[in-house]
Amino acid sequence: MIRIDSVTKRYPDGTVAVDRLSLDIPDRSITVLVGPSGCGKTTTLRMINRMVEPSEGTILIDGVDSRQQPVNTLRRSMGYVIQNAGLFQHRTIVDNIATVPRMLGWSKDKARARARELMERVGLDASFAKRYPYQLSGGQQQRVGVARALAADPPVLLMDEPFSAVDPVVRKGLQDELLRIQAELGKTIVFVTHDIDEAVKLGTMVAVLRTGGRLAQFAPPAELLSDPADAFVEDFLGADRGIRRLSFFSSAGLDLLTTPIVAIDSTAEQIAARGATDAPYLLVTGLDGRPLGWSEPGALTAGRIDADRLLPYGRPFVAGRDSLRAALDCAVLSPTGWAVAVDTEGRAAGVVSQTAIGEAIRGAHAAGREERPTPEETPQKVIR
Amino acid sequence: MNVINFINAFFSDSAHWHGYDGIPTRVGEHVQYSLEALALAALIGLPIGLVTGHYGRGGNVLSLVATAGRALPTFGLLVVTTIVLGFGMLPVMIPLVVLAVPPILVTTYEAVRSVDPSPVDAARGMGMGESGILLRVELPVALPLIFGGLRSAAIQIVSTATIAAYVSLGGLGRYIVDGLYQHDYEKVVGGATLVAGMALATLAVFWAAAKVTVSPGVRGSN
Numbered sequence: 001m002i003r004i005d006s007v008t009k010r011y012p013d014g015t016v017a018v019d020r021l022s023l024d025i026p027d028r029s030i031t032v033l034v035g036p037s038g039c040g041k042t043t044t045l046r047m048i049n050r051m052v053e054p055s056e057g058t059i060l061i062d063g064v065d066s067r068q069q070p071v072n073t074l075r076r077s078m079g080y081v082i083q084n085a086g087l088f089q090h091r092t093i094v095d096n097i098a099t100v101p102r103m104l105g106w107s108k109d110k111a112r113a114r115a116r117e118l119m120e121r122v123g124l125d126a127s128f129a130k131r132y133p134y135q136l137s138g139g140q141q142q143r144v145g146v147a148r149a150l151a152a153d154p155p156v157l158l159m160d161e162p163f164s165a166v167d168p169v170v171r172k173g174l175q176d177e178l179l180r181i182q183a184e185l186g187k188t189i190v191f192v193t194h195d196i197d198e199a200v201k202l203g204t205m206v207a208v209l210r211t212g213g214r215l216a217q218f219a220p221p222a223e224l225l226s227d228p229a230d231a232f233v234e235d236f237l238g239a240d241r242g243i244r245r246l247s248f249f250s251s252a253g254l255d256l257l258t259t260p261i262v263a264i265d266s267t268a269e270q271i272a273a274r275g276a277t278d279a280p281y282l283l284v285t286g287l288d289g290r291p292l293g294w295s296e297p298g299a300l301t302a303g304r305i306d307a308d309r310l311l312p313y314g315r316p317f318v319a320g321r322d323s324l325r326a327a328l329d330c331a332v333l334s335p336t337g338w339a340v341a342v343d344t345e346g347r348a349a350g351v352v353s354q355t356a357i358g359e360a361i362r363g364a365h366a367a368g369r370e371e372r373p374t375p376e377e378t379p380q381k382v383i384r
Numbered sequence: 385m386n387v388i389n390f391i392n393a394f395f396s397d398s399a400h401w402h403g404y405d406g407i408p409t410r411v412g413e414h415v416q417y418s419l420e421a422l423a424l425a426a427l428i429g430l431p432i433g434l435v436t437g438h439y440g441r442g443g444n445v446l447s448l449v450a451t452a453g454r455a456l457p458t459f460g461l462l463v464v465t466t467i468v469l470g471f472g473m474l475p476v477m478i479p480l481v482v483l484a485v486p487p488i489l490v491t492t493y494e495a496v497r498s499v500d501p502s503p504v505d506a507a508r509g510m511g512m513g514e515s516g517i518l519l520r521v522e523l524p525v526a527l528p529l530i531f532g533g534l535r536s537a538a539i540q541i542v543s544t545a546t547i548a549a550y551v552s553l554g555g556l557g558r559y560i561v562d563g564l565y566q567h568d569y570e571k572v573v574g575g576a577t578l579v580a581g582m583a584l585a586t587l588a589v590f591w592a593a594a595k596v597t598v599s600p601g602v603r604g605s606n
Contacts, residue, residue, distance in 0.1 A: 049509060051505075051508065051509055071511075072511040072512070072513060073511070074511070075508075075509060075510060075511030076510065076511035079510075080506060080509035080510050082502055082505055082506055082509070083502070084502045085502075085506075086500075086502035086503045086504075086505055086506030086507075087503060087506075088503050088507070088521060088524075088525075088601075089500075089503070089525060089599075089601045089602055089605045090524035090525055090598075090599035090601045090602045091599070091601065092601065099507075099510060099512075100510050100511070103510075103511065103512060103516075132599070132600060132601030132604055132605070133601060133605070134601065134604045134605040135604065145506075148506075148510075149510070158509070
């Protein structure tokens with residue numbers, strides 16, 4: 001565990017970048033430092049690998065003061081990923097990734113074999129191995145940056161706004177990739193970002209810092225969204241934190257109706273039987289079970305259902321896997337006000353109304369209040 | 385009586401190709417003086433330029449030294465060193481080195497300073513030592529510019545090394561100095577042509593050296 005113990009960073013001109021900050025960073029999880037510019041989040045990160053030396057306080061790595069070992073030994077035990085990847089332009093991709101293993105004295109062949117293994121892990125095609133950084137896109141370069149940081153299999157990964165210089169689509173891909181890699185490797189990751197959405201998406205724990213380098217709140221993202229510590233955190237979270245919080249509730253508890261679903265080859269009796277349910281619309285599915293669209297029961301004639309004339313159903317959510325936020329979004333987007341749930345194969349699993357989703361949300365909130373962890377269980381709160 | 389005639393006459397005279405005053409000997413001497421001066425200048429300019437560029441300090445002092453070095457008239461300096469030190473190799477080497485250090489020093493400093501800071505930060509963050517960062521991260525990227533500084537220094541040395549002849553040494557300056565004295569313009573033009581040819585050859589050598597040593601990754605990114 002990394003323990004930041006009342007650490008202050010004061011520059012010679014008197015500026016205080018970090019002010020008596022204490023944080024216990026749990027092992028094998030992603031801890032995000034987030035805050036506006038000038039809040040000291042990058043300084044805090046850089047104090048962990050001593051790129052910046054604290055003015056006061058100590059940083060303990062597994063109980064040992066980080067100043068106990070030579071600075072380069074410390075840094076080699078921590079992967080380091082920065083904003084623009086910072087690749088060495090004169091080295092090929094495979095040699096970029098092999099940098100730290102080579103510094104640790106691995107043979108060239110062993111280091112390169114390891115580098116190729118990591119390229120696969122971060123989703124880079126093997127054909128990139130002999131290319132140079134300038135031949136890669138920004139997103140690909142950042143994948144190389146992550147692979148390079150992981151090369152010597154360090155227990156700790158420090159990431160300083162690694163995805164903020166790429167476009168939103170690529171960023172989402174990189175975030176998903178990081179979560180996937182983390183699920184496989186279980187590193188202790190400290191991640192700096194100014195993007196609260198990124199923090200909420202990636203963080204197991206999120207530390208919100210305010211200008212002047214003070215900790216505003218340290219909590220799991222769901223708790224941050226439900227119980228912001230003060231007006232600053234609430235403001236930083238943005239206006240729609242209620243909606244965003246729904247990301248943390250599973251759609252598994254929703255009561256899906258299967259009766260308002262008819263296959264495209266249904267007989268007149270089947271349509272009539274289905275039409276007599278509480279739903280004002282029927283969902284027509286193809287022969288493969290995938291949803292095609294909505295229709296009023298009266299507008300359907302057996303054997304002559306025209307898939308092109310059905311109402312669109314928006315974007316379905318995967319029952320059980322997606323969150324209540326996805327389900328609600330689906331209902332809001334659907335012209336009928338009903339959300340379509342599908343199974344992982346994309347076959348219609350049921351439909352659910354906005355009203356039913358609303359009830360599920362109220363239920364989840366109520367359950368959330370009961371299950372709120374007691375202070376002892378909450379990883380180390382602010383000590384100031 | 386044009387220049388081409390002089391050049392033809394000079395190079396077709398078989399007497400010019402043999403003996404202690406023959407073209408091979410003089411070219412050899414000229415190459416030797418130039419290489420020595422360049423090696424000395426690089427030995428001074430490269431390390432200072434690399435280290436100051438890496439730490440980003442001393443830029444003002446450097447430009448001051450460089451300006452002073454450039455302002456010194458080479459020929460005047462030769463006269464002074466010869467008077468003080470007497471005839472010999474050293475009084476010739478000093479002005480040539482003084483001439484060549486500023487371009488090497490200043491370009492090397494600027495080349496290292498202009499390296500993108502993010503790979504340097506990444507290297508430091510992954511535990512690379514300062515000398516490793518300088519030699520394995522900054523130098524390979526700064527290399528094309530550093531070659532540029534060495535190349536202009538080398539060309540200045542090659543064209544200025546003719547001054548050695550004024551103080552009784554050899555080299556291609558011999559033809560120019562002797563030719564002027566003897567009113568043998570064929571010799572003067574021949575010597576000047578050889579110096580120009582050597583300057584071009586120097587360009588070619590540096591072009592080839594850069595081609596071999598600069599990583600394709602660096603060439604591609606610029």
